[in-house]
Amino acid sequence: MKRTLLFLFVTIFMTGIMAAQAPKPITWRMSVKMTDKTNGIVTIKATIENGWHLYGTSLPSDKGPKPTSINLDSSTGVKWVSDLKPSVAPTEKKDAIFDTTLNWWSGEVTFTRKFKLVKAEGAKVNAAITFMGCNDATCLPPATVNLSRVVRVPAAK
Incomplete structure (x- = not known):
């Protein structure tokens, strides 16, 4: 009986550890x-493992996977003066499963957006990134990553 309980405990414990180590094929920086003195740029980089892809920011709303969304609205002390721009255009392809044209990035993609500093004290860029990644066999559920960086104003010369 003790052996059975010990085996059951170890099995449950190991299952929990394995579940906590879900793959993270897409990382963000x-x-x-x-x-x-008053202008800056935010750079957000997605690194995508080989064989995986990150869905684009503009997908059909009623079909298929969730598009990538990068929300910078909760930033403080900055005024956005450009739109968010990807470094490369996403690949477009007809998807037989969803019966629609989808777009995505592979390898890496960098998004940039320019801002004007309106209040140096306490200025911070906050990003809420919601995304979905897939490979040829599986898709990960949509996930959200929150990133935050203090805006460091250069010292006067």
């Missing part, structure tokens, strides 16, 4: 750089 963000940086903020001032280009002069």
Whole structure:
């Protein structure tokens, strides 16, 4: 009886550890750089493991996977002066399963957006990134990653 309970406990424990180590084929990094005293640029980079892809920001709303969304609205002390721009256009392909044309990135993609500093004290860029990744065999459920960076104003010379 003790052996059975011990085996059951170890099995449940190991299952929990294995479940906690879900694959993370898409990772995100963000940086903020001032280009002069009042202007800057935020850079958000997605690194996508080989064989996986990250869905585009513009997909049919009623069919298929969830599009990538990068929300910077909760940022403080900055005013956005450009739209969010990807470094490369996504690949477009007709998907037989969803019977629609989808777009995605593979490898890596970098998004940039320019801002004007309106209040240096406490200025911070906050990003809420919701995304979905797939490979040829499976899709991960939609996930959200929150990133935050303080805006560092260059010292006066």
